[in-house]
Amino acid sequence: MTRGIGWRRAPAALAVVALLVAACGTGASPSPATQAPPDGTTGPGESMAPSDDFSGEEVTFVGSWGGSEQDSFLAMVKPWEDRTGAKVKYTGSRGLGAYLTTAVASGTLPDLAGLPGPGEMAQFSEAGALKPLESVLDMEDYRANTVGALVDLGSVNGQVTGVWMKLSxxxxxxxxxxxxxxxxxxxxxxxxxxxxxxxxxxxxxxxxxxxxxxxxxxxxxxxxxxxxxxxxxxxxxxxxxxxxxxxxxxxxxxxxxxxxxxxxxxxxxxxxxxxxxxxxxxxxxxxxxxxxxxxxxxxxxxxxxxxxxxxxxxxxxxxxxxxxxxxxxxxGGDLVGLFSDKPAAQDLLRYLVSAEAQQIWADRGGFVSANTQVTTYPTAVEQKSADAIHDATVxxxxxxxxxxxxxxxxxxxxxxxxxxxxxxxxxxxxxxxxxxxxxxxxx
Amino acid sequence: MTVVTKPLETTRATAVEKGGRGWSRIVLHAVVIGLMLLWLVPTLGLFVNSFRPAADVARSGWWNALFPPWDFTLDNYSRVIAANNLGDSFINSLLITIPATVIPVMVAAFAAYAFAWMNFPFRNAIFVAIVGLLVIPLQSTLIPVLRLLAGAGIAGEFLAVWLAHTGYGLPFAVYLLRNYMGGLPREVFESAAIDGASPTTAFFRLALPMSVPVLASLTIFQFLFVWNDLLVSLIYIGPTNPDNLPMTVRVASLVSSLGGETHFLTAAAFLTMILPLVVFLFLQRYFVRGITGGAVKG
Missing domain, CATH: 3.40.190.10 (Periplasmic binding protein-like II)
Known part of the structure; x- marks a missing residue:
């Protein structure tokens, strides 16, 4: 008998909890469960929208950048957000390796993420979590505008899997x-x-x-x-x-x-x-x-x-x-990889490797780009750093x-x-x- | 401590001269105040540094700021408050911490009463198993629990963190409360049973009110643990739903990827410290009152 009462009360308690969450205004954000179909988060008429209109969509990004780096990254994605109507949800954590290992093992992944290094990139790629980018990027363009050695360093088994953001x-x-x-x-x-x-x-x-x-x-x-x-x-x-x-x-x-x-x-x-x-x-x-x-x-x-x-x-x-x-x-440098098949996430990745996007961070300082089309840097030191990597024979x-x-x-x-x-x-x-x-x- | 108490006892034993007693009180107070100041030095240093420009912090110790020329600034605070939606994450921290404190304390109180005063099969075996969970490191559960929460579709929601903190907090909470409730006088519960009180009545009317002091201290522990937690929130709310992340995660991301810009952390540390301090001071008074109240009645 008591058990029966207990079970009848449990849903009530859950309902209170759910109300609390909803009241806080945060319950409205879509569930991050990877099983959820992406169209569940978008409004009707998506199919009629032009290919780069992602109004109302969210793209999650986790990286190791904090402080002014985070500000620069957000400034970098702002034009993309304005153009597509999507929102980039950025989280910075310096424990990126530990976080991503847990995320990959449990299947709860962000859409895009900074990768701790080529070793982890290969590991996540072999686990099937990271998507190859050959079909996402315009490869001809990417190869032509990226320092050659870095294209190879961002590849797993000959497939480009990671792109470079901030070189050191x-x-x-x-x-x-x-x-x-x-x-x-x-x-x-x-x-x-x-x-x-x-x-x-x-x-x-x-x-x-x-x-x-x-x-x-x-x-x-x-x-x-x-x-x-x-x-x-x-x-x-x-x-x-x-x-x-x-x-x-x-x-x-x-x-x-x-x-x-x-x-x-x-x-x-x-x-x-x-x-x-x-x-x-x-x-x-x-x-x-x-x-x-x-x-x-x-x-x-x-x-x-x-x-x-x-x-x-x-x-x-x-x-x-x-x-x-x-x-x-x-x-070295910060690799970025794609964990999601969402069109908005793919579009964001394409934008991030472009000279247009990378120039924004370069202008804000503290950034050396792997993109050879990024030509102006705010200080002579950054200019020389970029030249050094573009001129290296090995x-x-x-x-x-x-x-x-x-x-x-x-x-x-x-x-x-x-x-x-x-x-x-x-x-x-x-x-x-x-x-x-x-x-x-x-x- | 012994050095301090010994002269006290001897003066009390002789208890003739008033002057001697006053003198030893002064020594006692001097020692206590000295220890307190020593204990406060790191916090004081942090506090002073939170008002200094970054370049000064990097180049000289905090005590240099105490001498002229004074060069204090509120820049660190204004930057921290402006950055990263700190206000929102403060609310998030509250929304995480309050339920994640109340739920485990309540559940543990029920469980502790059952373990202490109710008879059911395998009572001791289950209690030992729960206490045994204390030795399992939280980190080793991250992957399976996250998988479970994601399967239930609640990863990224506050509910996930409440459940996680409840699970992580319960073994210690049950252990602490069971030991306290087990020490309550048996006669009280026996006479209540004779008067016809059900276990539920005995729990709410007797066990719970008599356990207020230990409930207060458990609440302090659990509140501070959850408020200061970074890992559990980062993993279970995670970057999949960054709008729900608490203050600790926001504060951690004030530092650049190579560990630069740490001067903001001093200001952020003080901002995160305010609420736990208030809670502690408030509950501490309650805690002391609980003990003395019990002593008089006992």
């Missing part, structure tokens, strides 16, 4: 224009031979980054390796075929060790300084260091943390080490980001250990070999 070019040697003439030495030995005065030391190195501490060091090793041993060794090392104890890898670590020897503040400074504050010593008086090696995004931190203005700083691309591999460059993605998760984490912490005690290099590399043997086998 690595291997820039930044300097304060008040302290250095700007001459780019012909080779790496030339850089190491530069007289650091008026600064105290030649380089600033800052490895702290919370749980990811050490990653700026991995960029150093990658930039050295690709210029010293070439892209073939780099590729086989990233793929787990070249061991860490290989002489080429060891030499790259040792070359970075030479940098640490002439870096500002010693081991304690290197390991305890946040990467974002790593360039601050360029702008102090007297300056702590002459050069700082970091990716193109660092200009934002010079301004927000170092108190510098546009024009106070400039960079040259890290010069060759072995002349055989001149023009090699590493970098371009490789950030190696650590392509490695399996455990390998990448071990690589990060190995850099901290190496900065702590360079004499321990053989042991550190042997430990990395042990991780490598397991990490790639488990993949």
């Amino acid at each position: 070019v690595k291997g820039f040697i930044w300097y304060n224009t008040a302290n250095y003439s700007g001459d780019r030495p012909a080779n790496w030995d030339g850089v190491m031979a530069v007289d650091p005065s008026p600064a105290d030391s030649l380089f600033c190195v800052a490895l702290e980054s919370g749980a990811d501490s050490g990653w700026p060091g991995t960029d150093w090793v990658e930039d050295i390796l690709i210029r010293q041993a070439g892209p073939d060794v780099y590729d086989s090392w990233v793929a787990g075929q070249t061991k860490w104890t290989d002489p080429a890898i060891k030499q790259a670590f040792e070359t970075f060790g030479d940098v640490l020897d002439v870096s500002f503040g010693g081991t304690a400074y290197v390991n305890s300084t946040n990467f974002g504050a790593g360039g601050n010593e360029l702008f102090t008086d007297p300056p702590g260091c002459l050069f700082h090696h970091q990716a193109s995004f660092m200009s934002d931190f010079f301004k927000s943390q170092g108190g510098a203005q546009d024009g106070d700083f400039d960079f040259f691309v890290m010069p060759e080490i072995n002349s055989q591999y001149a023009g090699a460059l590493t970098g 371009f490789r993605f950030d190696g650590g980001d392509l490695m399996p998760g455990t390998m990448k984490a071990a690589f990060f912490s190995a850099m901290v250990q190496f900065a702590e005690n360079q004499g321990n290099l053989d042991q550190i590399l042997a430990d990395l070999d042990a991780v490598q043997a397991e990490a790639y086998a488990a993949q």
Whole structure:
């Protein structure tokens, strides 16, 4: 009997809940369940509308951009929203990898999403969640207007699956224009031979980054390796075929060790300084260091943390080490993939790769485009960054980001250990070999 | 603590000189105030930094702002309030937190009474199983629960988060309340039964009013847990329905993808802190009154 009463009450309680939701005005938004047919959310007469009229539709987008990046992205999609009548629902989360892994495994997906990296892109694509873009994009146009290496990096099994939004070019040697003439030495030995005065030391190195501490060091090793041993060794090392104890890898670590020897503040400074504050010593008086090696995004931190203005700083691309591999460059960027078959989502993706859209973010600053038709940038530094990636003869993605998760984490912490005690290099590399043997086998 | 209480006891034991007693009170207060100040230092630093320009925060410690030349700004606050529909997400946070606090506390109170005072088969086994759920990490349930919620068509709605928080909160809530209710005097319930009270009457008229202090503290715990939660809301409401996202998710997205622009977080932290502080202060008074009330009657 009591059970009967309980069950009669339950629907009433649910109804109250439903009323509450509806009263808050949020229950009206369409259910995100992937099973729901897309036409359930649109009004009648959809079939009569022109192909780019998506009035009343919503396209969900999740990315890692926050703060001013988020503002720039929203400014970028605004003309599309105005034209089509659709609305872009953006959510920014820095835990993008964890979020998307959960979303893919449970089948509750956003329409479009930023992807943490090429590894995850391949994984989501093999799970059947990511849609190939060959039929969505005008491929001829896309190939013609995109940096070639990036088209390939955005492909899974030869099919374009991810497009590039915000590139970061690595291997820039930044300097304060008040302290250095700007001459780019012909080779790496030339850089190491530069007289650091008026600064105290030649380089600033800052490895702290919370749980990811050490990653700026991995960029150093990658930039050295690709210029010293070439892209073939780099590729086989990233793929787990070249061991860490290989002489080429060891030499790259040792070359970075030479940098640490002439870096500002010693081991304690290197390991305890946040990467974002790593360039601050360029702008102090007297300056702590002459050069700082970091990716193109660092200009934002010079301004927000170092108190510098546009024009106070400039960079040259890290010069060759072995002349055989001149023009090699590493970098990264934010991939965007499509999880939905909705026409509005497909249309948004087409819009996002266009020069028209990318130019909007480029104009707002802090953006290097993979689209070669984006030609004007607000600052000389951004212009030079774009030129660097368009001119590169060999371009490789950030190696650590392509490695399996455990390998990448071990690589990060190995850099901290190496900065702590360079004499321990053989042991550190042997430990990395042990991780490598397991990490790639488990993949 | 012992250092402080010992002189107190000895003075009380001798209890002759008034001056000695006053002196030890001053020492006690000095120590307590000192500890409080020490405890408040990080919060104070955060508060001061929330009024400083970004470049200053990056270059010098917060204590530098306390000396002239003063350079305070409200920019951080105005930017945080203007950005990301923070007002809407404040309402969302309330809409998530209040039901997600009330539901588990109510359900747990019923369950705790049943476990403490009602006889049914496998009572202890079920209780042990529920307490055992405490060791399951929340993160390991994300994928299956999201699949379940999406199957029911409620992923992205507030209801999904209410149910999720109820589930995550219940094991601890049942455990805490069962132990408290189990400690209530048996005679009270026996005489109620003799007077003809049903278990339902005994629960509402006796068990519930006598458990007010523990209900208040459980409410504080659960409220703070849900208010501060980022992960559960992000996963179950998620970007599929960003209009329903709470404040924590909005605040987290004030930071750029590489961890820049963190100076806004100081201001955002204070804005999110206001309501929990009010709730805590309000319930704390209630909590203390509950304890003393019980003590007098007991």
